[in-house]
Amino acid sequence: MNEKKNNTSSNFKPKKKTEGARPDRPALKPGLEVRATAAKLLAAVVERKISLDGMLDLTHGNPAYKALSDADRALTRAILTTALRHLPRLEAAIASLIDSPLPEGARALHHVLVVAAAQILHLDVPSHAVVDLAVEQANRDPRNRRFAKLVNAVLRRLVREKDEVLAATAAVSPVPAWYSKRLTAAYGVDEAARIAEAQLVPPAIDLTVKSDPQGWAEKLDGKVLPTGSVRLAAFEGAVSGLEGYGEGEWWVQDAAASIPAKLFGDLKGKRIADLCAAPGGKTAQLIAAGAEVTAVEQSPNRLARLKENLARLGMQAELIGGDLFNYKPDTLLDGVLLDAPCSSTGTTRRHPDVLWTKGPEDIGKLAVLQERMLRHAVTLVKPGGVVVFSNCSLDPAEGEDLVERVLADNPHLQRVPVEAKDWPGLETAITKLGEFRTTPAMLPGDERFAGGMDGFLASVIRVAS
Numbered sequence: 001m002n003e004k005k006n007n008t009s010s011n012f013k014p015k016k017k018t019e020g021a022r023p024d025r026p027a028l029k030p031g032l033e034v035r036a037t038a039a040k041l042l043a044a045v046v047e048r049k050i051s052l053d054g055m056l057d058l059t060h061g062n063p064a065y066k067a068l069s070d071a072d073r074a075l076t077r078a079i080l081t082t083a084l085r086h087l088p089r090l091e092a093a094i095a096s097l098i099d100s101p102l103p104e105g106a107r108a109l110h111h112v113l114v115v116a117a118a119q120i121l122h123l124d125v126p127s128h129a130v131v132d133l134a135v136e137q138a139n140r141d142p143r144n145r146r147f148a149k150l151v152n153a154v155l156r157r158l159v160r161e162k163d164e165v166l167a168a169t170a171a172v173s174p175v176p177a178w179y180s181k182r183l184t185a186a187y188g189v190d191e192a193a194r195i196a197e198a199q200l201v202p203p204a205i206d207l208t209v210k211s212d213p214q215g216w217a218e219k220l221d222g223k224v225l226p227t228g229s230v231r232l233a234a235f236e237g238a239v240s241g242l243e244g245y246g247e248g249e250w251w252v253q254d255a256a257a258s259i260p261a262k263l264f265g266d267l268k269g270k271r272i273a274d275l276c277a278a279p280g281g282k283t284a285q286l287i288a289a290g291a292e293v294t295a296v297e298q299s300p301n302r303l304a305r306l307k308e309n310l311a312r313l314g315m316q317a318e319l320i321g322g323d324l325f326n327y328k329p330d331t332l333l334d335g336v337l338l339d340a341p342c343s344s345t346g347t348t349r350r351h352p353d354v355l356w357t358k359g360p361e362d363i364g365k366l367a368v369l370q371e372r373m374l375r376h377a378v379t380l381v382k383p384g385g386v387v388v389f390s391n392c393s394l395d396p397a398e399g400e401d402l403v404e405r406v407l408a409d410n411p412h413l414q415r416v417p418v419e420a421k422d423w424p425g426l427e428t429a430i431t432k433l434g435e436f437r438t439t440p441a442m443l444p445g446d447e448r449f450a451g452g453m454d455g456f457l458a459s460v461i462r463v464a465s
């Protein structure tokens with residue numbers, strides 16, 4: 001028999017053999033589509049660097065995902081975000097239960113195992129069903145059928161030894177090596193580890209309210225954060241069903257994302273351009289604060305979303321679709337908000353695919369683009385006017401470093417330091433130079449409310465009079 005080396009199940013035995021695989025079953029089991037879709041989409045993120053948000057989009061997304069019921073889509077999403085958040089530890093757990101690594105040709109099986117391990121170790125799903133479905137997935141794929149016994153044995157052992165495996169893999173960094181290296185270089189070993197751990201925790205839902213945060217916190221079972229945002233206690237379901245949504249009294253916005261627009265100070269009657277505006281959380285804040293706002297946005301789809309969001313909130317702004325580099329106001333402005341496109345590494349609690357679809361080279365390219373944008377933004381503001389530069393990256397290359405270069409090249413620009421005394425409860429988020437640097441490890445949680453906030457950089461720059 002001419003069997004290729006490294007291509008038989010016999011080479012890939014579980015460390016301790018336990019039970020045999022179940023025989024082939026032709027009937028499709030409930031739940032199989034969810035697991036198969038999750039494994040397929042996980043492969044697309046990890047191997048082809050495809051954004052999860054795009055694939056989970058209900059209009060343009062993955063057809064298999066769109067075809068699922070609402071409940072199955074929710075489960076698929078939960079499996080995928082959990083698998084991506086914990087990926088290195090899940091892979092270490094699986095590796096610890098298999099004698100030798102799976103062959104390259106068995107990548108699809110690897111994703112089946114990761115999807116199952118994510119459920120067994122982190123989700124409230126009956127483990128026996130998870131094991132059965134993974135075995136059936138292996139059996140249904142001719143390339144993986146020979147591994148069905150291994151899948152069965154490894155996953156059953158994972159169920160039995162869950163606590164030990166979780167403890168044994170806790171020391172594995174939960175983020176990819178490239179990212180861990182950059183975090184450590186920027187924040188030091190201990191803080192980088194705290195940030196990486198914090199990124200494992202699903203984020204709370206924060207609302208920015210037009211007025212009366214305390215009143216809305218009481219109505220919606222929330223609490224008021226140091227940013228003035230209202231953080232909801234554990235909440236599942238659609239926010240559109242909550243009081244005040246239809247009336248446009250609030251919008252969903254992470255607490256950290258609400259900081260940049262607040263750094264302008266008094267905005268009544270001021271002319272402000274929001275240069276990277278969609279979906280419009282910050283545009284809405286600027287309008288609510290009394291500014292006359294021009295919102296510039298390059299993406300037509302995102303501009304449409306911004307328009308819808310402002311309509312729900314009953315707010316108006318001048319909307320300009322196009323590239324900010326082509327935007328020139330008739331007269332210089334009082335202020336510009338540049339919330340620039342970035343690697344989004346500060347938002348991985350909600351977008352855990354980012355660490356797998358992006359890499360250091362993206363950070364480099366985005367930093368170059370952001371620096372060009374900031375150099376353009378400062379030309380649009382009148383003497384005495386202010387530019388607030390922000391983004392949701394945790395990487396100084398996309399934040400502190402480029403701001404420093406732009407200031408160094410332009411003596412007529414000065415950083416306006418944010419004062420810690422003006423931000424009680426957020427003092428640790430203000431750097432020595434007076435910039436806001438939030439991380440997911442900030443804002444401690446308690447029994448009722450999750451902690452954490454997105455990673456953001458916000459810097460205030462004044463044009464000399």
Ligand SMILES: C[S@@+](CC[C@H](N)C(=O)[O-])C[C@H]1O[C@@H](n2cnc3c(N)ncnc32)[C@H](O)[C@@H]1O
Nearest residue numbers: 276277278279280281282297298299323324339
């Ligand atoms: C980080 S998001 C902005 C989020 C927004 N400020 C908010 O708070 O809702 C960056 C946005 O910039 C837009 N963008 C990227 N390049 C642009 C350009 N050259 N001109 C205008 N908008 C651009 C992107 O389409 C994206 O919507």
